[in-house]
Every structure is written in C-alpha cells, then in structure tokens.
Amino acid sequence: MQEILSTIQIEQKINRLAHQLLENCFEEKEIFIGGIVGNGVVLANRIAKVIRENSDLTVHVFDIQVDKSEPWANKITLTEDKSRLENGYIVLVDDVLKSGKTMQYALNELLQFPTKAIKTLALVDRQHRRFPIKANFVGLSLSTTLKEHVEVVLSEKEQKAYLV
Numbered sequence: 184m185q186e187i188l189s190t191i192q193i194e195q196k197i198n199r200l201a202h203q204l205l206e207n208c209f210e211e212k213e214i215f216i217g218g219i220v221g222n223g224v225v226l227a228n229r230i231a232k233v234i235r236e237n238s239d240l241t242v243h244v245f246d247i248q249v250d251k252s253e254p255w256a257n258k259i260t261l262t263e264d265k266s267r268l269e270n271g272y273i274v275l276v277d278d279v280l281k282s283g284k285t286m287q288y289a290l291n292e293l294l295q296f297p298t299k300a301i302k303t304l305a306l307v308d309r310q311h312r313r314f315p316i317k318a319n320f321v322g323l324s325l326s327t328t329l330k331e332h333v334e335v336v337l338s339e340k341e342q343k344a345y346l347v
Contacts, residue, residue: 187333188323188344193306196322197226200304201233203320204274205240213241214272215263215290218246219289222278225337226306233259239331243267247275247289254288265296273301278335280305283316290316299314307344 188196193240214234218227224246231242234325245263250256261268286303293301304320309327323344327333332347 184248184334185346186333186343187222187325187346188307190342192321193337193344196306197229198233200208200306200320200322201230202237204230204302204304205234205238205320208240208272208300211240211272211299213243214274215243215268216274216276217245217247217263217289217293218263219251219277219285219316220246221251222306222335222337225277226278226304227276228270229337230274230304247292249285249289251285254285259288259292261292268293268298269296270299272299274304275301276304278305278337279307279309279315279333280318280321281309281311281333283312283314285313286316306335309333 216231218224218226227244231244234242245261248260302319305318306322308318308321308324334345334347336343
C-alpha cells in the first residue's frame with residue numbers, strides 16, 4: 184500500500200477545491216453540494232465548511248444514496264427535497280472518480296428536474312472512464328492501472344489516500 188496523499192495534502196486539496204468552487208460560482212447566492220454516500224458526503228461537508236468560512240454564500244449539503252456496485256438495481260435517493268434543488272447550482276461530489284458509473288447514475292437523478300448548473304468534483308480522478316463523466320474540479324489526477332485501487336480514508340483519526 185503506497186500513500187499518495189498525506190493528511191496535510193488532503194487538507195490542502197480540500198481548501199483549493201473549495202476556493203476553485205467559490206471562484207466558479209461567485210455570482211450565486213446559494214449552492215447545493217451533493218455528496219455520494221460514503222466519503223463523498225464527508226468531502227462535501229468539508230468543502231462546505233471552507234466555503235462558509237470564506238464567503239457569505241449559503242451552502243446546503245445533501246446526501247445522494249447510490250448503490251455503487253449496481254446503481255441501476257436500487258432507487259437513488261436524495262436527502263434534499265428536489266423542489267428546493269430546482270434551478271439551483273448543484274455540485275456533485277465523490278472521493279474517487281474511476282469509471283464514472285456512480286457519478287453518471289447520480290447525475291441522471293439530478294437531471295430529472297431543471298437546474299441552473301451541475302458541476303462535478305472529485306478528490307482523486309483515476310481517468311479510467313467507461314461513462315461520459317468529466318470532473319470539473321479535481322484534487323489529484325492519477326494515472327493507474329486497472330488492477331490498482333485507490334482507497335481514501337477521511338475519518339476523524341486519519342486522512343490519507345492510498346494506492347493499493
């Protein structure tokens with residue numbers, strides 16, 4: 184197991200991603216950050232915290248429940264009322280973007296109603312796409328083999344990313 188991001192590097196990436204997002208949505212009064220359940224939610228909350236500390240922007244964080252192995256098999260659910268998301272600026276967040284499958288299915292759910300904009304954000308982009316998803320905001324782009332796996336830990340005790 185090889186460490187690819189240390190605790191300090193992850194904090195720096197989160198800070199930079201939050202500021203890039205702020206620069207991109209400077210005309211907005213509020214944004215909605217949807218984290219894919221798991222580390223996506225943790226990452227979404229940390230990005231929202233940095234944005235709130237550095238702007239007057241109203242930030243709403245919500246969870247997106249997606250079955251990552253078979254997203255077509257179970258209903259995708261949002262913890263935010265869809266009517267509040269209508270015509271909103273939405274950011275879809277996950278820790279690792281590999282094939283794009285999880286984000287694609289989550290995006291399909293968000294496209295069921297009109298939105299102002301939908302942006303995608305990933306801490307680590309592995310660039311092994313099978314689906315037409317591109318991350319608008321990326322912490323680290325990483326070329327890996329298909330057999331390698333990226334594991335991100337975003338707990339209270341440890342924040343690291345490993346190549347396994």
